[in-house]
Amino acid sequence: MVSVIDVSQVTYQYPRKEKPVLKDISFTVPAGQFLAIIGPTGAGKSTLCYTFNGSVPRLFGGVFEGKVAVAGLDTYENEIPVMAQHMGLVVQNARSQLFSVTVEGEVAFGCENLGMPREMILQNIRKAMEFVGLEGLEDRQPSALSGGQQQRVAIACVLAMDPEVLVLDEPTSELDPIGSEQVMRVVARLNRELGKTIVLVTHDTEFAAQYADRVLVLSEGSLVCDGTPKEIFKQEELLAKVRVRAPQVCQAAFELRRRGLPITGIPVTLDEAVQLFRGLNGQPTGH
Amino acid sequence: MVGASYIPKKSFLHHLDARVKLAILFVILTLALTFSHPVYILVLLAVVILAWASAGLPFDFLKTLVKYFTGIAVLIFAIQVLFYPGETPLLKISAPIATIGFSGTISQEGVLFGAAMVLRLVVIMAAAPLLIMTTPLSELILALVKIRIPYRFAFILTTAMSLLPSLQNRAFLIQQAQLCRGVGDFENRNLLVKLKASASLLVPLILGSFRDSQVLDVAISSRAFGAPTPRTYLLETHLRTIDVALLIFSALALIAGITLRMLNLGIIR
Amino acid sequence: MDNQPVIEVNNLHHTYPNGVQALHGIDLRISSGEYIAVVGQNGSGKTTLAKHLNGLLKPSLGQIKINGIDISPMRISELSRIVGYVFQNPDDMLFCNSVEEEISFGLKLMGFEQSEKQERVEKSLKRMGLEQLRDQHPFTLSLGDRQRVAVACILAITPRIFVFDEPTTGQDYFGGQSIMETIEMLHADGCTILIITHDMRLVAEQAQRVIVMNGGRIAIDAPPGEAFKQLDLLEKLSLRAPQITRLSQLLGWQGEALLDVPGFCDWVEQSWRTQDEAKRW
Numbered sequence: 001m002v003s004v005i006d007v008s009q010v011t012y013q014y015p016r017k018e019k020p021v022l023k024d025i026s027f028t029v030p031a032g033q034f035l036a037i038i039g040p041t042g043a044g045k046s047t048l049c050y051t052f053n054g055s056v057p058r059l060f061g062g063v064f065e066g067k068v069a070v071a072g073l074d075t076y077e078n079e080i081p082v083m084a085q086h087m088g089l090v091v092q093n094a095r096s097q098l099f100s101v102t103v104e105g106e107v108a109f110g111c112e113n114l115g116m117p118r119e120m121i122l123q124n125i126r127k128a129m130e131f132v133g134l135e136g137l138e139d140r141q142p143s144a145l146s147g148g149q150q151q152r153v154a155i156a157c158v159l160a161m162d163p164e165v166l167v168l169d170e171p172t173s174e175l176d177p178i179g180s181e182q183v184m185r186v187v188a189r190l191n192r193e194l195g196k197t198i199v200l201v202t203h204d205t206e207f208a209a210q211y212a213d214r215v216l217v218l219s220e221g222s223l224v225c226d227g228t229p230k231e232i233f234k235q236e237e238l239l240a241k242v243r244v245r246a247p248q249v250c251q252a253a254f255e256l257r258r259r260g261l262p263i264t265g266i267p268v269t270l271d272e273a274v275q276l277f278r279g280l281n282g283q284p285t286g287h
Numbered sequence: 288m289v290g291a292s293y294i295p296k297k298s299f300l301h302h303l304d305a306r307v308k309l310a311i312l313f314v315i316l317t318l319a320l321t322f323s324h325p326v327y328i329l330v331l332l333a334v335v336i337l338a339w340a341s342a343g344l345p346f347d348f349l350k351t352l353v354k355y356f357t358g359i360a361v362l363i364f365a366i367q368v369l370f371y372p373g374e375t376p377l378l379k380i381s382a383p384i385a386t387i388g389f390s391g392t393i394s395q396e397g398v399l400f401g402a403a404m405v406l407r408l409v410v411i412m413a414a415a416p417l418l419i420m421t422t423p424l425s426e427l428i429l430a431l432v433k434i435r436i437p438y439r440f441a442f443i444l445t446t447a448m449s450l451l452p453s454l455q456n457r458a459f460l461i462q463q464a465q466l467c468r469g470v471g472d473f474e475n476r477n478l479l480v481k482l483k484a485s486a487s488l489l490v491p492l493i494l495g496s497f498r499d500s501q502v503l504d505v506a507i508s509s510r511a512f513g514a515p516t517p518r519t520y521l522l523e524t525h526l527r528t529i530d531v532a533l534l535i536f537s538a539l540a541l542i543a544g545i546t547l548r549m550l551n552l553g554i555i556r
Numbered sequence: 557m558d559n560q561p562v563i564e565v566n567n568l569h570h571t572y573p574n575g576v577q578a579l580h581g582i583d584l585r586i587s588s589g590e591y592i593a594v595v596g597q598n599g600s601g602k603t604t605l606a607k608h609l610n611g612l613l614k615p616s617l618g619q620i621k622i623n624g625i626d627i628s629p630m631r632i633s634e635l636s637r638i639v640g641y642v643f644q645n646p647d648d649m650l651f652c653n654s655v656e657e658e659i660s661f662g663l664k665l666m667g668f669e670q671s672e673k674q675e676r677v678e679k680s681l682k683r684m685g686l687e688q689l690r691d692q693h694p695f696t697l698s699l700g701d702r703q704r705v706a707v708a709c710i711l712a713i714t715p716r717i718f719v720f721d722e723p724t725t726g727q728d729y730f731g732g733q734s735i736m737e738t739i740e741m742l743h744a745d746g747c748t749i750l751i752i753t754h755d756m757r758l759v760a761e762q763a764q765r766v767i768v769m770n771g772g773r774i775a776i777d778a779p780p781g782e783a784f785k786q787l788d789l790l791e792k793l794s795l796r797a798p799q800i801t802r803l804s805q806l807l808g809w810q811g812e813a814l815l816d817v818p819g820f821c822d823w824v825e826q827s828w829r830t831q832d833e834a835k836r837w
Binding site for chain 3: 040041042092146147170173174175176177178179181203206243244245247248249251252255256259261270273274277278280281
């Protein structure tokens, strides 16, 4: 099993802050995995994302201990532009990360920085734009697009650089439902169709339960739990303690169990819940 | 210059290579500073306005410019008129006040010089948008790089310009939010209150822009900005015959202008 | 309660300077004390509609009456005493050196007398639970606290109608809870509440009435229970009911939509307990 992300005993404190925002975090991510990172605001999720390409500590300063390696490259020994070839980052606010006059120019930016030959840039742009479903919008101004489109442009920007890993920090939290849906579908396909390793920071536990292979729970800078969605979302007490809202289907199962119904397992997705509750009522559960 | 951003059109100016436009701009600005006689500068202004018209650029912009700079223009004119040491008296106002250098008379030279200064200002303010409004930023960056300006610098310059519209949007939003909580009606207030109230716009604006620029910093670094490998460019530009011709013409115009100046023409005597 | 609606919108049209027509003839009656969620895609006109209520935008055509009075001649500063508009990002508004100063500055500019101003500031601090933080610099506070300060600034002007623009967007569940509790409190005080939001769970659990906008028109205007029943229509409008609502519908629930987890559990529990012994496994 090749681990494409290797985080080892990372502790980090922002400059002029009194407490570390990340405390002794260690985990590895195998290639091709869809990893969701959840946790309350302030848990350190974004900071963790920034460590993957060395933005923390290079751009932010502060005190950094431990080691982070992506695709075998240690962030201590390799500058951010080198790491950027293997890891693409999409941040929360779509608008703030786009600055070009045309979408095409925006998507080309990363490839140009890497010194790719022109034909290759054109090809990569075309493929990336097709993948995120924005063909035809090459000449549009990024600032004139909808939030969902902007985030998909941002994804195309990093996809065109062909990294092994894509890290997305709450890409949909500021989008409307339709924009969210568009973006999440692209993210899921990046993993399923292109085999990209995905690290997704999200508050949408329902989406994480549906698509992620694995969930990390971060709270106050520490890794408190690590497992499959099934393993994580059945832990009612833990989730309450770290103030993470479980998917509604889980909440329903917890509540009904409390009320004395014979709930045999905790469903984490809508389909599982339909199965479980139909079974409860003696209804046929076949698809 | 605020609010000047690229307007896509098909004009002669739009099709020129950005390097040529940079050269033309340079020549216009240099000549504006070389000459000090208002008639010569007026000729330059006429050229600029003709260029505006041919490029199909909005004259509203010029009108707004005039509106905002009338105050400064009047001030500059007044200062020159009152304090320029000219020899041909036009109008005697009062006795000389030696301490501030006031000669007591308005001279013909002063009036001319005042006019020249104002016109210079207008030429400079009107000429720069000629470049910015007819050139997409990607072409501008490429042009700057081709004349050997380091990419990083060219990028910072052009990105700053492109972010001006978003700054304006943000300022508008902040203004609206402030109005809703009672801050915004500044008539009949003392200066102190007005100053404090301007903070109500500036503080959120600057902080918000700063935060956004931090995000941008992370985003562009994550897309390999600053990589050591030589940078390639998607856009390609070539100098056509007309571009070369205009470059030569601009150079000649510059030489002609400087020659005139050296022959003591174009200044006020 | 009064018969006369507190907000009356008649045939409202709005076209932006760039030519885009954002509202096509909106008619709306809102009664005092209602808790309304306005939803729709970006571009559906929900924010445009809301901004007409406190004068940020003026109608291109049509009329708005608040408390029976046509608001078109009124300035924003006057209207803000009746309709409080809370923007999404508190940082677009905060600029003073202390929470107390932040609340009192607006009041000062609006011309309140010193004694009344002081009274309003105290009341607002108290109501929003900010007394301990009164001398703190707003920038040192958490987002949730900054939001409360922003609301406190508006509350000090004592409007009876509040419009909240995306109060929970960009936050996690518990962060959103804090502002929702504040809004609940205002509603309990008798204020009329309008929330523009994407958050369907919020709509399901809190709102008494949902207005769904689409293409500058009102597509649905109903209580959440009724609104979330219309699955096909919601799908077309690119909106999704909360997971628990969808689950109940997949399990055969037919009536008014089940809007939250307790409601769903009540149904499941009841149907389970009333089953025949024989039917159970």
